[in-house]
Amino acid sequence: MSKKRDQAGTFELLTRLPQQIVTLAKIEYDNAKREIVSKAKKAGIGAGAILIALFFVFFMLEALVIAAIAALALVWPWWLAALVVAAALLLLAAGAIFAGIKLIKRGNPVPEETLERVGADIAAMSEVRVNAETPRSSGTQMPQAGEEGNWR
Structure with missing residues (x-):
């Protein structure tokens, strides 16, 4: 049986991986930005509605103060x-x-x-x-099998 030509090999998949990760990060960033803008618009509309309600509450409190004065004016000047x-x-x-x-x-x-x-x-x-010891072999910085590492 022969290997299918439309399937990518391991090395080809590994070479595609960094670009796919970058593309995924950009897509997620765009999605997050879109979601934040949508939620910010809704929050702005909600804040506007609350501001309008506070405007009416201010005048309602003013009317209550006038009513309190009128009620006390029945007894006092x-x-x-x-x-x-x-x-x-x-x-x-x-x-x-x-x-x-x-x-x-x-x-x-x-x-x-x-x-x-x-x-x-x-x-x-x-x-x-960092381990203060110098490496045993001149060309490598990596610990060998069974040796203590460079970090402790």
Whole structure:
């Protein structure tokens, strides 16, 4: 039986491999870029919708403040009702500011776990040393069978 001519040999396949790997990497890069652009567009549309909702919430809160002033104006003079509501809003804003400052101080932006892992990696890499011995044969740097390697 004769070997088929349309099948590639091992050496031919090995010579094609680097180009195929590069082509695959380019295709995957293009796919990732396309996916990121698609998701970014959707996120932008979602952010726009949230911004529009916040716009309406702002006016709703304004209407609630006016309603609170009008409700208190039934009992007190309108200027006193407006002053009381303004003071209450000032207290709420101050509480939110203090809570925000406390949360900012608590949140440490330094990635401590990552720094610990990188430090451990550097320590492990510093333990790897090149063997100080010169090679036995003048032409090779590779260890022979049964010999200790150049790295320890």
